[in-house]
Amino acid sequence: MSGEAMARPGQQLKAVLRLRELLLSGEFGPGERVAEIPLAARLSVSRTPLRLALLTLAHEGLLEMLPGGGFVVRDFDPADIADAIELRGVLEGTAARMAAERLTDPADLAPLRAAVEAMEPLVRTPEPGLADFERYVAANEIFHARLLDLAGSPMLRRAMAQAMVLPFASPNSFVLTQADLPESREILLLAQAQHRAILEAIEAREGTRAEALAREHARLAKQNLKLALGDAALLASVPGAALIRRDPVDGGRKIAS
Amino acid sequence: MSGEAMARPGQQLKAVLRLRELLLSGEFGPGERVAEIPLAARLSVSRTPLRLALLTLAHEGLLEMLPGGGFVVRDFDPADIADAIELRGVLEGTAARMAAERLTDPADLAPLRAAVEAMEPLVRTPEPGLADFERYVAANEIFHARLLDLAGSPMLRRAMAQAMVLPFASPNSFVLTQADLPESREILLLAQAQHRAILEAIEAREGTRAEALAREHARLAKQNLKLALGDAALLASVPGAALIRRDPVDGGRKIAS
DNA sequence: TTGACGTCTATTGCATGCAATAACGAAATC
């Protein structure tokens, strides 16, 4: 992963990566307007590639274009995060279903199975350390990537990539958060059981079951989100948490746009 | 709709709109490289805003960035289109389910009901003319927009917008195609029955049913796609059909020969 | 004749200068 779709070693890419980093680290407050000129100086790029980078991040959803011109840092309320996770679950459910429906050769499951088996010992470690969690995260990422491969749909891959730009929507967003929780092992065991079940469902060509399982799997993240929202210390360990606005949004859930 | 998210009256917007039009009309062959300088002259904009427009369309999925620089027109095979429609169905299903789950005041359903009722006489017209179809298309678009409103999820709205950039994935893509088909009235009646059922399910807070119905609703488009792919004359009436590559994929990406 | 290498050209990417516009502040009038 982390292979930027268009790996072009240029000022533009540099600006995107660096600015994304800054945004996720909370360097700019939510809703704050980002000015081009000081930012260009800070990132050591000219305004032209910076402008391209700003547009890219706006399309990714981290920035918002103002009608009058310029960009502001987008902020997310808890409902947005929950919906982002829900959406990821829906898309991963679709991936799982497609994988089940389109599977032709059982041997194609090997990479997915390998990822599942790589996680197995890690969830059974009695006293997992940080290194264990990190290895789990790596294997987990591979699992989700292979699942997407199995779906065999470029369009779905695209939608997925779009949905996962927000770091707290990614499959691993709350894994490291759990590390400090007492119930972490329990959660990991459950997650791993779901991994196995998804693999099993795909192997049996049970598309609907695979979809339901993948959705439920994403709900684990939603559950962890609730935990993290109640504990500021936990929230700090979530990447991009700085973009989360805790205070109740004025309009709340309003229909119109 | 057609409200460009950021309505900024500038050269950039002009370039985006005009270029998108050109791409969808098939002015450039699929896989063809688009050169900046002649294009800038053709669109009467400078290279700088054009560059921004190119990036925007690349993010939308109509263009692809080359590793070495520059852009090519993206092409889609039939499987891509089918998946795009499937994906739209999945997202609309999610919208319907959320609408059902989150409905608080039944009065909020009024706009959706109005759209359904606006379509009712149109599908019962014995000999529908082009004008009838166009009014149906307008009401249909409103229906889908209101459904999305009811979901009350900015994140879903975003994902939906992204998925519907491809014109053949939009709810109305094949409606006008049907106009020439003998079974068109039958299809419209079925579609309208689904509209009513979706409304009913949301009203009854039956989320799962609403989701299943919305998915099935999208499959009508998939069915029409199959019809259109078999008939070149029909395909010509589908917006953006020029981007569809009929021949089976081979891995190679060749540039206009 | 074919393949490889070198040169050349066309195209992209980047920087900077300029103009227009929107926001801010100050002053004057109601």
Next chain:
DNA sequence: GATTTCGTTATTGCATGCAATAGACGTCAA
């Protein structure tokens, strides 16, 4: 004293010039 209007300033958006790079073509050698 508050509000409105005008002026100023800073920031964005756009255009153009320049440099670097990738691709094409031609030539030379095997």
